[in-house]
Amino acid sequence: MSFDRLAPTIFVLLWSTGWVVAKYASLHSEPFTFLSIRYALSAAAFLALCLVVRAQWPNSRATALRAVYSGFFLHGFYLAGLWWAIANGVPAGISGIIAALQPLLTAMAAPFLIGERLQQAQKLGLALGFVGIAIAISPKLLDPATADLTHAALPLAINLVAMASVSYGTLYQKKHLQSGDLRTIATLQYIGALILTLPLSLVFEHQHFDGAAQAYGALAWSVFGLSMGGVGLLLYLIRHGQVSRAASLIYLMPPAVALEAFIAFGEPLTLPLIVGTVVVVAGVYLTNRRIMQQVEARG
Numbered sequence: 001m002s003f004d005r006l007a008p009t010i011f012v013l014l015w016s017t018g019w020v021v022a023k024y025a026s027l028h029s030e031p032f033t034f035l036s037i038r039y040a041l042s043a044a045a046f047l048a049l050c051l052v053v054r055a056q057w058p059n060s061r062a063t064a065l066r067a068v069y070s071g072f073f074l075h076g077f078y079l080a081g082l083w084w085a086i087a088n089g090v091p092a093g094i095s096g097i098i099a100a101l102q103p104l105l106t107a108m109a110a111p112f113l114i115g116e117r118l119q120q121a122q123k124l125g126l127a128l129g130f131v132g133i134a135i136a137i138s139p140k141l142l143d144p145a146t147a148d149l150t151h152a153a154l155p156l157a158i159n160l161v162a163m164a165s166v167s168y169g170t171l172y173q174k175k176h177l178q179s180g181d182l183r184t185i186a187t188l189q190y191i192g193a194l195i196l197t198l199p200l201s202l203v204f205e206h207q208h209f210d211g212a213a214q215a216y217g218a219l220a221w222s223v224f225g226l227s228m229g230g231v232g233l234l235l236y237l238i239r240h241g242q243v244s245r246a247a248s249l250i251y252l253m254p255p256a257v258a259l260e261a262f263i264a265f266g267e268p269l270t271l272p273l274i275v276g277t278v279v280v281v282a283g284v285y286l287t288n289r290r291i292m293q294q295v296e297a298r299g
Contacts, residue, residue: 011233016096016256018226020264021218022083023092028215030208031083032201037209037219039075039197042227043190049183049228056181058188066176067185071192073169080197081162085155091267096257097136097280098159125286128279136276186231254280 025034049055058064086095177185201207209215254277261267 007233007236011230012253013256014225014233015230016253016260017221018230019082019086019092019096019099019257020260021222021226022079022086022095023261023265025215025218025222026083026087028210028212028218030201030205031087032080032197033205033207033209034219034222035079035083035197036194036201038222038227039190039194041219041223043187043194045223045228046183046187046190050181050187053183055183057184058180063177063180064188066172067180067188068192068195070169070173070177071189072196073165073172075189075193076196077165078162078169079193080200081158081165085159085162088155088158090155090159092261092265093258093267093269093273094136094156095159096261097254097273097277098133098156098163099253099257121286125283128283128286130283132276132279132281132283134276135279136273138272182231190227 022031025031028034050057058067082095082099086092090098258267258269258273258277262269
C-alpha cells in the first residue's frame with residue numbers, strides 16, 4: 001500500500017495522540033508553562049524550516065497580524081483551555097469526545113460569521129453531537145464522589161470554551177488567510193499562541209517543569225511529532241488533494257483518543273463513554289456529510 005493511501009490515516013492517528021500527551025505532560029509540568037515552552041520551540045523550528053526552504057513571508061503587516069491573531073485562537077486559547085481542563089481532572093477520553101464538537105461548533109457559527117446556511121440534516125447532527133457529549137460526561141457530573149458539582153463542571157466548561165475558540169480560529173483563517181505560505185503562517189501563529197500562554201504561565205503558575213526524561217519526551221513529541229509532524233503531514237495532504245479523506249477519518253478521533261487513554265492511563269471504557277462517542281460521531285458525520293460530498297465532487 002502506497003504512502004499516499006496511508007497518509008490520511010497516519011495523520012488522524014498522529015493527531016489523536018495530542019490528548020494523551022496533554023494528560024502525560026500534566027504529570028510533569030504546569031499546563032501553561034509546558035505550552036509556552038512548546039510554542040517557543042515550535043515557532044523556532046518552523047522559522048528554521050522557513051529559512052532553509054526560503055518560504056514566502058506575508059507581503060503586508062495586516063496579513064502577518066492576522067496570522068498572529070488567528071494563532072491566539074487556533075493554538076493559544078484552544079490548547080491552553082484543553083490542557084488546563086485535562087490537568088484539572090477531565091479524562092483524556094472525554095476531552096477527545098468534546099474535541100469532536102469542533103466541526104459542529106464551526107458549522108453552528110458559520111451562518112453568523114461567513115453566511116453559510118445549515119441544512120436540516122446538519123441541524124440534526126448538531127443536536128446529536130451535544131446529546132452525545134451529555135451522555136459521555138454524565139457519570140463524571142453525577143458521580144457521588146464529586147459532591148461539589150462546580151469542581152467537575154468548570155474544567156468541562158473550559159474544555160468546551162476551548163473548542164469554541166478553535167472553531168472561531170478556523171473560520172477566521174478561512175475568511176482572512178486564504179492565501180500565503182502555510183509554513184510562514186504557522187510560524188506566526190505559534191508566536192501568537194506564545195504571546196497568550198507566556199503571560200498566563202507567569203501570572204497563574206510557578207513555571208514548574210520537573211525536567212524528567214518523560215517530560216522531555218512529551219515535549220519532543222509535542223514539538224516534532226504534533227506541531228511539526230502533524231502540520232507537515234497536513235501540508236502534504238493539501239498538496240496531494242487528500243484533505244477530504246483526512247476529514248472523513250476525523251470521525252475516528254474520539255474512539256482513538258479513548259482507546260489510547262485506556263492503554264496509557266487505564267481510563268475506563270464505560271458504557272456512557274462508548275455510547276456518547278457513537279452519538280457524537282454520528283452527529284459530526286451528519287453535520288459534515290454534505291460539505292465532504294461537495295469537496296469530493298470538486299476533487
